[in-house]
Amino acid sequence: xxxxxxxAAMEGLLIPLLALLLSLGIFGxxxxxxxxxxxxxxxxxxxxxxxSPFSWRNTLERAxxxxxxxxxxxxxxxxxxxxxxxxxxxxxxxxAAASVGLSLNGNAPWLVMIAMVIAGAFSGGLWIASTGWLKxxxxxxxxxxxxxxxxxxxxxxxHLITGPMxxxxxxxxxxxxxxxxxxxxxxxxxxxxxxxxxxxxxxxLLYYLIFQHTTLGFAVRIIGGNIRxxxxxxxxxxxxxxxxxxFAGAAAGLAGMIEVAAIHGTANGSLAAGYGYAxxxxxxxxxxxxxxxxxxxxxxxxxxxxxxxxxxxxxLPDATxxxxxxxxxxxxxxxxTLYGRLKLLCDERGRT
Amino acid sequence: MNAIAKKTFTHTLKKLxxxxxxxxxxxxxxxxxxxxxxxxxxxxxGSKGDYGYNQAHALGAAAVKAMPGVKVIEEENVPETIAVQxxxxxxxxxxxxxxxxxxxxxxxxxxxxxxxxxxPDVTILHAGGLYQEGKHPLNAGSYFGYIDxxxxxxxIVAGGTSKSGKLGFIAAKPIPQVLxxxxxxxxxxxxVNPKITTQVIFTGDWAMPxxxxxxxNSLIDQGIDVITMHVDSPKVIIEICERRGIYSSGxxxxxxxxxxxxxxxxxxxxxxxVYTDFVTLLxxxxxxxxxxxxxxxEGLVKVSKYGPxxxxxxxxxxxxAKAKFMAGDMVIYKGELKDNKGNVVIPAGTALSxxxxxxxSMDYLVAGVIGNTGS
Numbered sequence: 001x002x003x004x005x006x007x008a009a010m011e012g013l014l015i016p017l018l019a020l021l022l023s024l025g026i027f028g029x030x031x032x033x034x035x036x037x038x039x040x041x042x043x044x045x046x047x048x049x050x051x052s053p054f055s056w057r058n059t060l061e062r063a064x065x066x067x068x069x070x071x072x073x074x075x076x077x078x079x080x081x082x083x084x085x086x087x088x089x090x091x092x093x094x095x096a097a098a099s100v101g102l103s104l105n106g107n108a109p110w111l112v113m114i115a116m117v118i119a120g121a122f123s124g125g126l127w128i129a130s131t132g133w134l135k136x137x138x139x140x141x142x143x144x145x146x147x148x149x150x151x152x153x154x155x156x157x158x159h160l161i162t163g164p165m166x167x168x169x170x171x172x173x174x175x176x177x178x179x180x181x182x183x184x185x186x187x188x189x190x191x192x193x194x195x196x197x198x199x200x201x202x203x204x205l206l207y208y209l210i211f212q213h214t215t216l217g218f219a220v221r222i223i224g225g226n227i228r229x230x231x232x233x234x235x236x237x238x239x240x241x242x243x244x245x246x247f248a249g250a251a252a253g254l255a256g257m258i259e260v261a262a263i264h265g266t267a268n269g270s271l272a273a274g275y276g277y278a279x280x281x282x283x284x285x286x287x288x289x290x291x292x293x294x295x296x297x298x299x300x301x302x303x304x305x306x307x308x309x310x311x312x313x314x315x316l317p318d319a320t321x322x323x324x325x326x327x328x329x330x331x332x333x334x335x336x337t338l339y340g341r342l343k344l345l346c347d348e349r350g351r352t
Numbered sequence: 353m354n355a356i357a358k359k360t361f362t363h364t365l366k367k368l369x370x371x372x373x374x375x376x377x378x379x380x381x382x383x384x385x386x387x388x389x390x391x392x393x394x395x396x397x398g399s400k401g402d403y404g405y406n407q408a409h410a411l412g413a414a415a416v417k418a419m420p421g422v423k424v425i426e427e428e429n430v431p432e433t434i435a436v437q438x439x440x441x442x443x444x445x446x447x448x449x450x451x452x453x454x455x456x457x458x459x460x461x462x463x464x465x466x467x468x469x470x471x472p473d474v475t476i477l478h479a480g481g482l483y484q485e486g487k488h489p490l491n492a493g494s495y496f497g498y499i500d501x502x503x504x505x506x507x508i509v510a511g512g513t514s515k516s517g518k519l520g521f522i523a524a525k526p527i528p529q530v531l532x533x534x535x536x537x538x539x540x541x542x543x544v545n546p547k548i549t550t551q552v553i554f555t556g557d558w559a560m561p562x563x564x565x566x567x568x569n570s571l572i573d574q575g576i577d578v579i580t581m582h583v584d585s586p587k588v589i590i591e592i593c594e595r596r597g598i599y600s601s602g603x604x605x606x607x608x609x610x611x612x613x614x615x616x617x618x619x620x621x622x623x624x625x626v627y628t629d630f631v632t633l634l635x636x637x638x639x640x641x642x643x644x645x646x647x648x649x650e651g652l653v654k655v656s657k658y659g660p661x662x663x664x665x666x667x668x669x670x671x672x673a674k675a676k677f678m679a680g681d682m683v684i685y686k687g688e689l690k691d692n693k694g695n696v697v698i699p700a701g702t703a704l705s706x707x708x709x710x711x712x713s714m715d716y717l718v719a720g721v722i723g724n725t726g727s
Contacts (some may be wrong), residue, residue, distance in 0.1 A: 047446065054445045058438040158556065162525075171713055172460045172480075172527045219595050263434050265462055270432045306596070312425040312447060327515075 011339055019335040021329040022327025030323060034316075036312025041314055048309035049302030060193045063301030065090070067200030068255035070286065070293045071207055072128060076239035077246035077288035078211055080224040085131055085146025086252040087276025088153030089124035092111055094260045095157055096123035098267035099165070101179035101260070112183045116257050124253015125246040127153070132245030136238045154272045161268055175268035185262035187328070201294060203251055208291040210247075220244055252276060281325065285332050299326065360437055362541040389423040390450055390635055392416055393443040395436060396428040397456035397584075398559060404585035404604040405558075408454040409479065411605065412623025416631050420646040425449065430687045432458035440467045451634055453627065455479045457662050460494065475634055484642040495626060495644035497652030498706045500536035501677050502619030503580075504684050505648075505655050505670050507540020509617045510578040511548050512666030513599055514541075519550045520571035522589055524558045526725040528714045530582045534724055535600075535618070535718045536578060536684050544669060551576060552723030558584040568592040578616065589658065599661060606656045617670070618656035625651050648677040691716035692723075 028038035049059050072086035119142040131149055135142040135279045160166075160176070167177040185195050211217035221235055223230040230237050255275060260267055279334035282300055286292035377682050392413075400410035406428065417424040425447050430436050436459050443449040450473070454464060457480040468489040481496030482488075510519050519541055523530045538550040551574065553567040559581070568589045571579055579590050580601035588609060592602035592612035602608070602618025626644070633640045646652040655674065658667050676682035685708075688700035696702060697716050704711055715725060 048442065052445070058442060060540060061438060063617055066637060142370075172529050173461075174525075174527065263462070266456075270458060273431045273433045273435075301696070304435075305438065305442075308427045308442050310445070311427045312393075318427075320427040 004182050007113055014200065015335050015338050016023075016332060019331045020328065023324070023331045024334075026327050026331070029322045030327075036314055036316065041310060042201050044309045044313050045303065045306040048306030049100045053209070055302075055305060057192045057301040058305040059298060060197055061301075062107075062189070062304050063257065063297040064197040064200050065255045065275040066279055066297040066300060067204055067293055068251045068258075069276050071203060071251035071279075071290060072124075072248045072280035073213065073280045073283035074286065074290055074293060075207060075244050076128075076132065078121065078217075078220050078224050081132070081135060081241075081245055082143045083131065083146050083245065083248060084129065084280050085128050085149050085249070085276070085280045086255075087272060087274070088146070088150035089127045089249040089252035090259070091150075091153040091157050092127045092165075092258040092329070093120035093124035093256030094267050094271040096120055096253070097257035098176050098179060098260045102177055105180055105183070109182050112179075113185070113261070116179075116183070116261055117254065120260075121250040122253070122255025124256060125248075125250035127248025127253065129242050129246035133238075135276060136241045146298055150276065155351050157267065157271060158269065160202070165267070167266070168270075170266075172269060173323045175264075175266040178265045181265070183261065184265060185258065189256075190270075194258070194262035196262045199254055199258060200297070202293050203254070204297065207247065207251070207288070211290060216240075236303060252279070281329060285329065287336070308311045311327045359528050361520065389421055390631075391425060391443075391448050393447070393449040393452040393453040393608065394424065394426045395430050395434065395443075395456075395459070396426070398429060398459075400426065400428045400557075402585040403587040403590075403607055403610065404583070406584065408605040408621040409453070409623055412621075412627040413453075415624030416627050417440075417633075419628060419631060421635065422631060428431055428458075432456060432463070436461075436463045437467050440464070444471055446512040450474055451631065452476045452480070453630075456574055465489070475550065475640070477630060481643065481645050484550070484576055484722070488642075490642075493640060493642040493644070495630075495641075495652075497621060497626075497650075497654045498645065498647035499619050500532045500619065500684065500685075501666060501682075501706065502653045503533045503676075504536040504540035505615050505673050505719070506580060506619050507542075507671045507674055508544055508568040509658065509662055509666055510537070510580065510601050511541030511544035511598070512663065512669060513616055513661060514545075514548065514578045516577045517545060517548050520550060520574075521550050521721075522564055522567045522571070522579065522581040523550045523552060523554050523585060524560075524583050528555055528712055531714045531717060531725065532711060533582050534721060535714070535716075537700045540673070541683055543673075544666070548713075550721045552645070552717065552721055554723070555583065560720050561588045564588050565592055568597075571595040572596050572598055580618075586635055593651075600654045601657075602656055608656060608659060611659075612696050613659075614661065615656070615659040617658050620656055621652050622651055622654045643680060645707070647667065648674065649680055685711060692718045692719050692721050694719075 031038040031041050048116050049055055069090060072089055073083055076083035097116040101116045103113055104115050131142050131145045134140040135325040136143050150321035161174045165176045187194050211220060219235050220240055223240060256271060259271055282293060282296050286296040305323050310316045310320055311318055394413040396406040396517060398406045400406045413424055413426055416422055427439050427509060429698035430439050437452060440452055443452055460478050460480055460482045464476050464478055468491055473492055476492050478494045479496050483494035521534050523534060534552055541548045545552060551571060556561040564583055565588050568579060578599040579589060579593050581603050586603050586607055590600045590607045590610045593613045598618050599614045600611055601616045605620055657709040683705060685701045687698040689694055689698040691697045717723060717725060
């Protein structure tokens, strides 16, 4: 059994690594085709994403929201659901956090902070839980619902910031009133990245433990494996579905709260910046595993951090990194077929 | 391997690792060398080839690029999130930029206000005109043009050319900057033909090509024969107007090549002048204006060359207005002015000059505009 676990772990490490190398190779050919020096570009990518303390900060700041929005897709995937509502849950979480922050303004900052965290997580949770509910109790396709919920969330945001919640001073870029500098999330000392990163890391770890190592997580995986079996063995399928979706949405809602409280200081149109959609990519690349979400988010954060340098130093268009992301996405999805087939590891498996 | 050999081996390995590490670190920390050239960064919110807002700024960057002793670096499609903070810091830390022009309105608060205090020896100048003396960092600045002056002249051309007397305006959001353009365009047209109306459609955001196309088609179906706009990329709208055989008036940059027949004129930015002026001042270490605003007279905005459909009579009217702007005695907003709900917004006898702060919070559409400011 132990050897089997070891093989599985090695596969889990080796296959994505090979896939990444292959992706870089294909990307290199693409760069050659557009008359660019692949190694120069790779070096710039390293330099822009990971080459200096500043680059690391840049990367981690971009990775922080992705970790949280990725969880919004990764958890429902364990139920067999394809949820793409991270963008909407993030926006709703941001609105809720801003309104709570504004209405409690003047109280002790720690109190406001806790209230904003709860508001962001709770509202995002309810947002996605309701799509889970619609799926289980009404049979509405969760992918479509969660996509449409994104549009509703963004429309609601636009309505609130141009109408009832608008700061009259925000003339040409509508926004809510600022929550106040006292209530903002600080930076992690030394690192210079805001504490939102810690939220992402902790939540990924926590969700990994819950959904990989508890009976609850096991029950959820049974539902994802075969919903009939789950019903026959008497699992409360509806409740587990709604609850898992709630956890998922809470993560994205928290991302929205962090955008408001660590970056913008207000809720405004920039909340819908595409983190929710990028999170879907992260979740799929991480094979819906909350723990793997961390390195994948950092990798994608690094790639997007280096995007600017590619434009500036190599005169490559902005879309270049999307091409790399697309190549990685396809190669990693294809590499899934390799699990259990690697010749190198096959003998080991046969022996156990 | 005996103990001593092992020890030396690990020692060498350690030393090797540290030196490589330090080497690579110092290498990575060194900004890319561009000789003694001043590195100037430009940041765009969209594509710099959008035939619109961003292209207008990129033309300014191209003019700076042609200056001696200057190295220009550019980054496009940078959203108004922490991404722009990182782009600015990346330009400073990795490329050694000394002057940065982040060109989108939403880059200022909180992004420039967060980054500027961290790098006091770098100057960050923003397109938007939001700088407040005493409140904002000393190494920051903001500039913007009264482009509604150019829209007023474009309105004269549109009003003089339109046969149906019905103009169309496709706009992103009902915010003061946009409302001011719609109103100035309409007032310009009404100065030629008082009965003229402008139908407005708001699309909700700066770059919504599909909605913009739908709006253009529906305006044309209503019998409107001149369309102008305030969106980031006017390309789609101008092309539809040309295809359906009506006139168009451009915005941000010169779009005449997209509509050789129907393009009347357009309200354009004159960023090459602004950017080369700023770079010249800063290169010589001279003080620069923290808040720079101006219109046609100051050379911040201009009007596209008139198209073939513009009659000599209309062109003369437009040129007369332009001359008045150049002389500084043109006032667009003067009483009595009513909004399109019948309320008096500027009482009789009052004239608001372009610099008047009251115009900055415009929240109405003037009489003759069909549409409302509610979103």
